[in-house]
Amino acid sequence: MQHIIDRFISYVTIDTESDANSPTTPSTAKQWDLANKLAEELKAIGMEDVTIDEHSYVMATLPSNVDHEVPVIGFVSHFDTTPDFTGANVKPQIVPNYDGGDIILNKELNIVLSPSYFKDMLQYKGQTIITTDGTTLLGADDKAGITEIVTAMEYMIQHPEIKHGKIRICFTPDEEIGRGADLFDVEKFGAEWAYTMDGSQIGELEYENFNAAGAKITFKGISVHPGYAKGKMINSMLLANNFISQLPANEVPEKTKGYEGFFHVVGISGSIEETTVQLIIRDHDKVKFEERKVMIQTITDNINAEYQKQFGGDVVIPEVRDYYYNMKEKVEPVMHIVEIAEKAMRELGIEPLIKPIRGGTDGSRLSYMGLPCPNIFAGGHNFHGKYEYVPVESMQKAVEVIVKIAELTAEKK
Numbered sequence: 001m002q003h004i005i006d007r008f009i010s011y012v013t014i015d016t017e018s019d020a021n022s023p024t025t026p027s028t029a030k031q032w033d034l035a036n037k038l039a040e041e042l043k044a045i046g047m048e049d050v051t052i053d054e055h056s057y058v059m060a061t062l063p064s065n066v067d068h069e070v071p072v073i074g075f076v077s078h079f080d081t082t083p084d085f086t087g088a089n090v091k092p093q094i095v096p097n098y099d100g101g102d103i104i105l106n107k108e109l110n111i112v113l114s115p116s117y118f119k120d121m122l123q124y125k126g127q128t129i130i131t132t133d134g135t136t137l138l139g140a141d142d143k144a145g146i147t148e149i150v151t152a153m154e155y156m157i158q159h160p161e162i163k164h165g166k167i168r169i170c171f172t173p174d175e176e177i178g179r180g181a182d183l184f185d186v187e188k189f190g191a192e193w194a195y196t197m198d199g200s201q202i203g204e205l206e207y208e209n210f211n212a213a214g215a216k217i218t219f220k221g222i223s224v225h226p227g228y229a230k231g232k233m234i235n236s237m238l239l240a241n242n243f244i245s246q247l248p249a250n251e252v253p254e255k256t257k258g259y260e261g262f263f264h265v266v267g268i269s270g271s272i273e274e275t276t277v278q279l280i281i282r283d284h285d286k287v288k289f290e291e292r293k294v295m296i297q298t299i300t301d302n303i304n305a306e307y308q309k310q311f312g313g314d315v316v317i318p319e320v321r322d323y324y325y326n327m328k329e330k331v332e333p334v335m336h337i338v339e340i341a342e343k344a345m346r347e348l349g350i351e352p353l354i355k356p357i358r359g360g361t362d363g364s365r366l367s368y369m370g371l372p373c374p375n376i377f378a379g380g381h382n383f384h385g386k387y388e389y390v391p392v393e394s395m396q397k398a399v400e401v402i403v404k405i406a407e408l409t410a411e412k413k
Contacts, residue, residue: 001128004395008130008147009092010037011079012139017087018080018177025055025183026080026173032056034079038146038171045154047169055173055183062153062167070165070410074194075152075402076362076373077145078175081137084384091133098391100125105386106134113387120201120381121389128392138388140380144395145197146171148378151395152402164406168194172362178323181365193337193372195405196363202394203350204377207331207338209357209364210261211289212323215279215296217243220315223272234307236275239315240268244277246299259284259356261292284326284356293320324360330367331374338374344404350397353377376401 014034019027026032035056042050047060064070081087095103100122103113111134115121121129132138149169156162168191172180175198199206221236247263256262261283268277281296283289300316307315331338338354345352357364363373379394 001392004151005392011143011146012090012092015088016080017083018174019083020177031080031173046157047153058171060169064166065160066163066410068412071192072166072190073409074168074189074191075149076170076194076196077142077149077198078172078180079146080173080176081139082176082384085137087137087139090136090139093131093133095129098125098127098129103131105131109134124391129389131389132386134386137385140388140390141383142198142378144380144390145378148197148395148398152399156403163410165410167406175362180362186369186371196361196373196375197378198361199375199377200381202377202379202397203353205341205352205354206357207374208328209326209360210282210284211286211325212360213281214321214323216319217277218317219275221273234311235272237270240275240277243299261288324364325368327364327367331372334372337372340405340408341376344401344408348400348404
């Protein structure tokens with residue numbers, strides 16, 4: 001257990017926060033610190049063909065140790081952390097034999113991780129939990145996944161009696177800002193299929209995710225002295241408010257679950273003459289996803305028609321861009337890759353939790369790039385904030401799942 005704890009802590013204490021406003025890949029220079037460390041560590045444990053390209057994508061090979069033909073499979077995780085919450089100066093706290101009560105993350109700031117709010121904690125009673133100190137995120141998303149992949153590769157190298165085919169691994173930058181797969185060289189990777197180790201609680205196995213788009217909507221106005229504004233002023237902030245009020249009130253993240261999609265206002269800034277609203281659009285169903293984009297255009301058209309004569313042009317200008325699509329379409333034709341992972345979990349006494357991802361992973365993009373890529377649990381909870389934690393036993397089980405998948409894939413048919 002200590003070995004996996006030490007490895008995980010060595011990763012999370014390196015700041016790898018990504019930056020959506022940066023045009024480079026990786027988006028932040030500090031991501032190189034962990035990328036370079038991982039490349040050296042992979043060489044040290046005995047991995048072959050270890051490469052790190054000009055964009056910090058790290059790849060390596062565990063050669064086959066069987067004499068029959070086996071599909072090449074892969075495992076993928078990302079080393080950046082979200083810019084939503086600081087990942088600088090992470091100070092992990094280790095809580096052995098968790099007693100099921102509150103965990104004080106920071107006494108001075110009165111920050112407490114409590115099962116009264118985060119009920120999932122109770123399933124890990126008696127286990128060792130790693131938390132934050134309440135001032136940063138932890139980085140289990142997705143340094144837990146990296147820890148598990150490296151540890152699994154090391155274990156198989158040290159135990160050649162475990163039979164497996166050729167395995168490829170890749171660690172990517174910038175997943176948290178939606179660019180992790182942008183420069184992923186699928187041909188170089190050379191796997192028939194892969195798994196991202198980027199899920200949450202133990203047992204998660206996912207091959208469905210949101211279809212996702214983003215919208216930047218600009219509202220134009222006319223500023224006139226308020227004492228003489230009747231019939232002349234157009235307040236762009238009120239136009240934005242009008243637009244938002246026409247979106248379905250119950251189709252927002254805080255009121256939806258499961259397969260239910262939503263509109264999510266993530267940013268708004270403006271003045272009388274110009275206001276910008278940032279939206280994200282999500283739905284598992286492709287038809288409903290397209291209908292949501294049509295709704296954006298319909299509301300736009302109606303407001304523009306109302307103000308066309310007064311303004312002399314469009315007062316609402318939407319820019320909608322698709323981000324990624326539901327991987328289900330690409331995974332269903334090769335469902336045996338999900339069935340292998342499910343069988344691996346069951347053989348290890350883990351009950352698979354097969355459910356849709358209310359988000360996306362590198363795997364969704366990779367699946368559309370020709371690399372079918374379901375998602376497997378990495379063990380962490382409460383990602384992207386100060387209440388993030390990961391049970392060490394979950395990471396250990398994820399290591400076992402990786403090894404078992406390798407074994408099952410190498411079995412003679």
